[in-house]
Amino acid sequence: MAPRVILIGPMGSGKTTIGQLVASNLGIAFRDTDHVIEERAGKSVSDIFLEDGEDEFRILEKKVLRDELLSDDTVLALGGGAPISVDAQSALRAIASPVIYLDISLATVAPRIGFNRDRPLLLHNPRGQWQTLMEARRPIYESIADSVIDVNEKSESEIVSLVLEVLK
Structure with a gap:
């Protein structure tokens, strides 16, 4: 089988929060590729970036994505960069699961993620x-997604309802 739904989008778009709520609503498991990476590596994503480098992180991320795309009936949230490689894009286009892109603006995401040190790709000039x-x-997310949900100015419950509507 495959995941019931896959959520993609940038850091801070709500993939984990919305994914957990959708999974709870559907009575199925929730998986987050970043969390799986942390479990396998025994350290945080930030520590992997800082200690091992982005290339090593991406190698692990690709393995985790490949494994998670084979998971049964889950809600799967991908890290922001997970769908960027050509291999990942091909795999996501080939899978029967709906892929939903949670789109968010800089103005909305800034207060959510605070552009703090736990975001290794944003260490210098975070907003830029x-x-x-x-x-x-964005063009990659849009090309992979079966549906796009604009999460700006929407509550968690509104976003969850929109995701569930896509799944009907």
């Missing part, structure tokens, strides 16, 4: 870095 990442990633 986030914007640069999004300019590169």
Whole structure:
């Protein structure tokens, strides 16, 4: 089988929070690729980036994504960079699970993530870095997604309802 639904989007878009709520609503398991990576590595994503480098993180991320795409009937949230590689894009396009892109603006995401040190890709000029990442990633997210949900100015319950509507 495969995940019931896959959530993609940038850091701070709510993939984990919304994914947990959707999974609870559906009575199925929730998985987050970043959390699985942390479990396997025995350290945080930030520590992996800082100690091992982004390349090592991406190698582990690719393995985790491949494994998680085979998981049965789960809600799966991907780290912001997980769908960026060509291999990941191909795998996500080939899977029968609906892929939902949670789209968010810089103005909305800034207070959520606070651009703190736990976001290794945002260590220098966090707002500029986030914007640069999004300019590169948005077209990829849009090309992979079966549905796009604008999460700006929406409550968690509104977003969950929109995700569940997509799944009907």
